Structures are given as C-alpha cells and as structure tokens.
Amino acid sequence: MKRPLMTAALALALSACTLSVSPLPQRTATRPPPIVAEIKEAARAEETRVEELKEKVEEKLEQKVEKVEQKVEHKVEAARAFVLEEFLDALAREHETATGEMLDWRGSVVDLFKAIGFDSSLPARRELAAVFANPRRYRGTAADNAWLHAHVIAWLRGE
Secondary structure (H helix, E strand, O other), X not given: OHHHHHHHHHHHHHHHHOOOOOOOOOOOOOOOOHHHHHHHHHHHHHHHHHHHHHHHHHHHHHHHHHHHHHHHHHHHHHHHHHHHHHHHHHHHHHHHHHHOOOOOOOOXXXXXXXXXXXXXXXXXXXXXXXXXXXXXXXXOOHXXXXXXXXXXXXXXXXX
C-alpha cells in the first residue's frame, strides 16, 4: 500500500512544482508607437536633405570643372597662337636671310604668303579668297587684304 500512496504523493508534488503555461496573448495589429513614426519621418527628411545636398555639390562641381576647362582651353589657344607666331617669325627670318627682304607677316597678307611659301600674286589671293567664301569679289584692296589676312591666320590656327 505504500506504493500507491507514494506514487500519488509524488504525482501531487510534481504537479505543484510545474508551472502552468498559459498561451501568450496574441498581438493584434496596432499602430507602431509614435516614436517609431517620428524616427521614420526624420530618416525620410534626412534622405531628402542628403539628396538635395548631393545635387548641389554635383552642380557646383560641374561649374568648377567647366571653369577649369575654359581656363585650360584659353591657355591652350594662347600657347597655339604663341607657337604659330614664333613659327611665322622663324619663317620670316629665314626669308630675310635668304633674300634680304624683311617681312611684316602680322600686317601684310602678301608678306604672310611669302613667309609661308604661298603665291602672293593677286590672282592667287583672289582664288584663296574664293576658297574662304569671300562675300564680295576680291579686288586686292586694303579691306580685302585685311579680311584675307584674318582668315588665313585663323586657318593656320586651326579655327
């Protein structure tokens, strides 16, 4: 008889020691706490601000790059002009050494043509003026010569 009584006492002790597990209450879909919504809104605002700053920085960078490119282009053009002038001066010195005739290639289209080895006769200048699409008939006047000189120099510069 001792055995059933002990078994019953043991069962009673075990049931008293074990916790009764009740099911967890189920969560219902509720709104997140206000702090979460505030954090999300602040994050969105910060992302927008970062995008705006990024656009401003990119715009300023483009402007700076454009300015640098313009400065470099200006310097390259100045260097080309300098090199061309030095080259034409050297050709004029060679002509002077060979013929004894000084050339003013900066002010005279005929002297410019002599320096670069072009035919400087009126028919040759007239033909070249036609190549440069002279809006009027080339007659060899001072205005015609100045126009042709400017176009030949621009052509030599690669413009």
